[in-house]
Amino acid sequence: MREALAEAAFQLFLQRGFEQTTVDDIVARAGVGRRSFFRYFPSKEDAVFPDHERCLANMTAFLEASDGPDSVGVVCDAARLVMRMYAAKPEFSVQRYQLTRQVPGLHTYELSVVRRYERTLAGYLRGRWSATPDGALRAEVLAAAVVAAHNHALRSWLRSGGGGDAGEAVDRALAMVRNMWAGGAPPHQPTTEEESATRGGSGEEVIVMVARKGVPLWRAVQRVESALGEK
Amino acid sequence: MREALAEAAFQLFLQRGFEQTTVDDIVARAGVGRRSFFRYFPSKEDAVFPDHERCLANMTAFLEASDGPDSVGVVCDAARLVMRMYAAKPEFSVQRYQLTRQVPGLHTYELSVVRRYERTLAGYLRGRWSATPDGALRAEVLAAAVVAAHNHALRSWLRSGGGGDAGEAVDRALAMVRNMWAGGAPPHQPTTEEESATRGGSGEEVIVMVARKGVPLWRAVQRVESALGEK
Numbered sequence: 225m226r227e228a229l230a231e232a233a234f235q236l237f238l239q240r241g242f243e244q245t246t247v248d249d250i251v252a253r254a255g256v257g258r259r260s261f262f263r264y265f266p267s268k269e270d271a272v273f274p275d276h277e278r279c280l281a282n283m284t285a286f287l288e289a290s291d292g293p294d295s296v297g298v299v300c301d302a303a304r305l306v307m308r309m310y311a312a313k314p315e316f317s318v319q320r321y322q323l324t325r326q327v328p329g330l331h332t333y334e335l336s337v338v339r340r341y342e343r344t345l346a347g348y349l350r351g352r353w354s355a356t357p358d359g360a361l362r363a364e365v366l367a368a369a370v371v372a373a374h375n376h377a378l379r380s381w382l383r384s385g386g387g388g389d390a391g392e393a394v395d396r397a398l399a400m401v402r403n404m405w406a407g408g409a410p411p412h413q414p415t416t417e418e419e420s421a422t423r424g425g426s427g428e429e430v431i432v433m434v435a436r437k438g439v440p441l442w443r444a445v446q447r448v449e450s451a452l453g454e455k
Numbered sequence: 456m457r458e459a460l461a462e463a464a465f466q467l468f469l470q471r472g473f474e475q476t477t478v479d480d481i482v483a484r485a486g487v488g489r490r491s492f493f494r495y496f497p498s499k500e501d502a503v504f505p506d507h508e509r510c511l512a513n514m515t516a517f518l519e520a521s522d523g524p525d526s527v528g529v530v531c532d533a534a535r536l537v538m539r540m541y542a543a544k545p546e547f548s549v550q551r552y553q554l555t556r557q558v559p560g561l562h563t564y565e566l567s568v569v570r571r572y573e574r575t576l577a578g579y580l581r582g583r584w585s586a587t588p589d590g591a592l593r594a595e596v597l598a599a600a601v602v603a604a605h606n607h608a609l610r611s612w613l614r615s616g617g618g619g620d621a622g623e624a625v626d627r628a629l630a631m632v633r634n635m636w637a638g639g640a641p642p643h644q645p646t647t648e649e650e651s652a653t654r655g656g657s658g659e660e661v662i663v664m665v666a667r668k669g670v671p672l673w674r675a676v677q678r679v680e681s682a683l684g685e686k
Contacts, residue, residue, distance in 0.1 A: 332563050335570055336562075360607070361607050361608070364603045364606075368599040368603030375595075376595045400592060404593070404636060
């Protein structure tokens, strides 16, 4: 019933426009009563985005079950849940993207949803970094960066017509955030396994960086990366 | 006239509530006709935030006039324009913050405005980094991080009642974004002056970092910073 209503609503929005379609039109097309609509959707806008509430609930559950040392990785994985929801229905997602760009009310609705995802991710990081100086600030900034990277990749995919691999584009964007994030996440105590991996064997290629103590490390690293051709 | 209308509207919103106040109430209190209101404000929501349009215009003008090599610094300075607008009227800003938290429509309006600031900053960076691989993605991510840091500090200040120095809190938050941003901004060609500053004199304290080439630089830097007690 819920899905049938969302489907009927979306077809009408595409045919007649969002503003021009009433809830009465939608329930007539779906063959149900007016009350049924409001049982499932608080507003017309909600019918355009029928899956976000469930995705937010999934994200919260995913974060609650996550407990590894790599909090930034957990948050990136959580963000991918949103991409997968879009990628599961490429045609619908692309059509909705086009509709959303035309209707200011839908654009605003989407901003609210994005902010809720961002707050969910920030809340997780805040909990993990509660003992870190500026933990709440770092949490907010990293969540915003992850969401921005995710959405940038997702939007590119939607604009391209949903043809390629959304997951790959999002993975690349999130990997870039992690690389940009030198020193952003509080350091964690390395496990023994990581320690030995870091110590490495003999004869491996090494980087030696020398910097004056007054020079910000990020600038020194920029130059090393630039010299290595990583940028 | 515009200011008088915004003032009358705000007093009524505080006294009676936002939803309960009509445009007729506002114009009656300000002693003008109904049309005058809509000449200045497209909606009731706009009257709650009378300064954002001007601030957005100022930000755009500031960015257009900015041309230094430090694009991230320019964007941080541009973000500070918003803080200064809030700090210029502490009591009004604090009362509005409380009102905004109670009225979903105002909260949504604010999200739209925040997104416009973010897009303005991202647009500047995109222009500066157009020749950089992933320049558009980096621009989007950095703009989101700057806005998140700025807003985190601003919200703390508003929640504390607007008593302390908003500028100082925002400066600290933005400085942290810059420190987190190791390698995030594309490297720029250093000027001769910077080069000689970087080379420095003899006898200065230096950092020597050695890392295997397979280890991500951000992780190596985390450990150096951790050892230096900078985190």
